[in-house]
Amino acid sequence: MSGVGRNLRGFSPLYDTQGEDEETKSAQTYDKAFVDHEIYERSIVQWFSGVSAEVNIEDSELAQRNNVSLSYGELTPQALTKLGRRRFLDLRNCSVLFDLGCGVGKLTVQAFAQFDNIKKVVGIEFSRRRFEKGVIALKTNVVDELKMQELEHSKTTYLACRGNRTIELRHGDALSTQDIEDADVVLLMVNIREDHKARAQSLLKRLKKNARFISYTYLMEDDEIRARPKSRDSFSCSWSTAGHAITIWETL
Numbered sequence: 001m002s003g004v005g006r007n008l009r010g011f012s013p014l015y016d017t018q019g020e021d022e023e024t025k026s027a028q029t030y031d032k033a034f035v036d037h038e039i040y041e042r043s044i045v046q047w048f049s050g051v052s053a054e055v056n057i058e059d060s061e062l063a064q065r066n067n068v069s070l071s072y073g074e075l076t077p078q079a080l081t082k083l084g085r086r087r088f089l090d091l092r093n094c095s096v097l098f099d100l101g102c103g104v105g106k107l108t109v110q111a112f113a114q115f116d117n118i119k120k121v122v123g124i125e126f127s128r129r130r131f132e133k134g135v136i137a138l139k140t141n142v143v144d145e146l147k148m149q150e151l152e153h154s155k156t157t158y159l160a161c162r163g164n165r166t167i168e169l170r171h172g173d174a175l176s177t178q179d180i181e182d183a184d185v186v187l188l189m190v191n192i193r194e195d196h197k198a199r200a201q202s203l204l205k206r207l208k209k210n211a212r213f214i215s216y217t218y219l220m221e222d223d224e225i226r227a228r229p230k231s232r233d234s235f236s237c238s239w240s241t242a243g244h245a246i247t248i249w250e251t252l
């Protein structure tokens with residue numbers, strides 16, 4: 001394994017193999033994001049070690065009032081590497097990724113660290129406590145400086161820039177995301193209650209052509225969501241040793 005990616009604050013550039021099918025290439029010329037995936041995956045485990053997804057009473061009360069589910073489970077770092085492959089979310093061909101319901105921010109941070117072609121990564125979380133833990137993990141392990149930013153549509157946002165790339169953690173309701181049109185990839189790994197389904201569907205209708213998204217909730221009954229199932233597979237997660245079956249959708 002090469003040293004690329006060991007100094008993650010430095011984020012060494014990945015090899016210039018964008019657009020090639022990583023699965024047909026030899027290990028030597030393979031996309032570095034995938035060759036070095038174990039480094040990123042281990043880093044995520046380290047950076048978030050001891051960070052629990054526990055919420056406090058204020059979070060629970062606010063969630064109850066808004067009928068938001070704070071139920072928690074994680075896709076593993078290995079699952080994000082696998083999802084990154086061309087036949088799934090194709091993260092090597094992604095400039096903007098939204099992680100809606102980002103929990104403590106593991107997938108958000110991993111996407112930013114592992115795929116340096118992604119120019120903007122945004123994680124949005126309803127629970128203030130989880131959001132704040134994500135901010136601390138990001139600040140402690142990944143970036144040198146985090147700026148607080150006021151956005152109209154988010155209660156609090158922390159933003160970090162690395163060259164021309166940005167990572168943002170927002171505290172707020174992900175289903176009210178105003179700039180979703182920018183997204184190439186959306187992770188909507190949220191337990192969406194029945195009465196919020198229409199809001200989630202409205203969000204997906206605004207995605208641009210060829211955007212990819214995944215969700216726990218089946219939202220495709222709405223004919224106005226113009227998307228096709230791109231692929232389906234099982235991805236490792238914290239709640240099942242067998243993994244969780246996920247359909248990857250691509251907008252038309």
Ligand SMILES: C[S@@+](CC[C@H](N)C(=O)[O-])C[C@H]1O[C@@H](n2cnc3c(N)ncnc32)[C@H](O)[C@@H]1O
Pocket residue numbers: 068069070071072073074075099100101102103104106107124125126127130172173174175189190191
């Ligand atoms: C199942 S966890 C997924 C965590 C992470 N994305 C992952 O896959 O590892 C879902 C998260 O979405 C959050 N959530 C639920 N509804 C939300 C909403 N409307 N806006 C923002 N976050 C929400 C929950 O608080 C929880 O942290």
